[in-house]
Amino acid sequence: PQALAMLLDKQLHRVGTQHVPAAKIYSADELRVALSKDELINYYQPKVSLSIGELVGVETLVRWRHPVDGMVFPDQFVGVAEEHGLIDELTRVVLQAALTQAKRWQEIGLRLKIAINVSMDNLTSLDFPSFVSEQAMLAIVRPQDVVLEVTESKLMKDQRASLEILTRLRLKRFRLSIDDFGTGHSSLAQLRDIPFDELKIDKSFVNGVHANETIRAIYLASVSLAKQLRMEVVAEGVESRDDWDFLRQTGCDLAQGYFISPPMPASELPAWAAGWTQRIRQGLLLGAAAT
Numbered sequence: 001p002q003a004l005a006m007l008l009d010k011q012l013h014r015v016g017t018q019h020v021p022a023a024k025i026y027s028a029d030e031l032r033v034a035l036s037k038d039e040l041i042n043y044y045q046p047k048v049s050l051s052i053g054e055l056v057g058v059e060t061l062v063r064w065r066h067p068v069d070g071m072v073f074p075d076q077f078v079g080v081a082e083e084h085g086l087i088d089e090l091t092r093v094v095l096q097a098a099l100t101q102a103k104r105w106q107e108i109g110l111r112l113k114i115a116i117n118v119s120m121d122n123l124t125s126l127d128f129p130s131f132v133s134e135q136a137m138l139a140i141v142r143p144q145d146v147v148l149e150v151t152e153s154k155l156m157k158d159q160r161a162s163l164e165i166l167t168r169l170r171l172k173r174f175r176l177s178i179d180d181f182g183t184g185h186s187s188l189a190q191l192r193d194i195p196f197d198e199l200k201i202d203k204s205f206v207n208g209v210h211a212n213e214t215i216r217a218i219y220l221a222s223v224s225l226a227k228q229l230r231m232e233v234v235a236e237g238v239e240s241r242d243d244w245d246f247l248r249q250t251g252c253d254l255a256q257g258y259f260i261s262p263p264m265p266a267s268e269l270p271a272w273a274a275g276w277t278q279r280i281r282q283g284l285l286l287g288a289a290a291t
């Protein structure tokens with residue numbers, strides 16, 4: 001693990017986290033208004049199995065439909081929510097809407113695992129696990145079908161509380177996923193301390209994996225680590241056919257990225273799913289690697 005940590009750190013310094021600075025950062029007051037006026041809206045991005053191409057679930061990605069500025073992305077306001085005590089409310093709003101949506105999809109025959117992003121160090125309300133349970137029950141979604149994608153935040157406010165919350169969620173059988181694996185400085189410590197079910201390899205170790213030896217080494221080490229810990233592995237940021245083919249050959253379980261589909265409004269998912277199933281049936285994406 002120590003060697004892996006060094007390898008991951010080295011890579012981090014070489015390529016950075018590929019974080020594009022946001023155009024405008026909003027204030028806490030503006031965000032409060034957005035929350036009270038219901039201006040946040042969920043987009044959903046498919047997660048598909050690499051073995052048979054099946055649509056397994058979706059990740060919920062919040063957007064802000066700003067009355068003047070148009071579509072605002074989470075990088076421009078999630079950090080603000082974390083710093084100003086609004087992240088708990090934001091998470092609840094996103095989760096409730098996502099589970100309600102999952103119920104609607106179920107009613108039309110689309111059974112999907114639904115993933116929500118949570119920031120580890122800002123999830124401090126001890127009744128959050130019972131809130132999640134209640135919402136899942138109301139939506140008739142099994143805990144096993146709810147995935148909580150956990151990221152570290154810079155604040156490290158109350159780690160003990162968040163550990164306690166994550167443990168309670170796990171005991172209720174919700175699935176825990178470690179998001180952006182490889183970019184945080186304590187990813188490995190988190191793996192040791194928290195019983196994650198899923199490991200999501202950060203896009204900086206996925207994008208270009210077929211062609212870049214360094215990225216490939218880190219990607220393969222991460223897959224191997226996940227397998228040894230009996231976790232499901234997800235590759236995020238899959239943008240090309242070459243990377244898709246490479247992932248299929250190396251035992252990664254699920255894939256997500258622009259190559260499959262960008263995040264979309266809930267209303268577009270049923271038609272997308274039908275189109276995707278057709279492409280898979282035609283064998284377009286599961287053939288031998290093009291290389």
Ligand code: C2E
Nearest residue numbers: 061062073074075078094117118119237238239257258263
């Ligand atoms: P994330 O959870 O790692 O989500 C993946 C991000 O990568 C999303 O950006 C997604 O749109 C983008 N992406 C998907 N496929 C590709 C690809 O093929 N290539 C590239 N370059 N990017 C791809 P988005 O939606 O802007 O979200 C950014 C981050 O904001 C998320 O990263 C997550 O950490 C955070 N976030 C989003 N929604 C929420 C939320 O409801 N709550 C919290 N706490 N954080 C959220």
Ligand code: MG
Nearest residue numbers: 059117149179
């Ligand atoms: Mg995520």
Ligand code: MG
Nearest residue numbers: 179180200236
């Ligand atoms: Mg991620």
Ligand code: MG
Nearest residue numbers: 180202203236
């Ligand atoms: Mg990411």
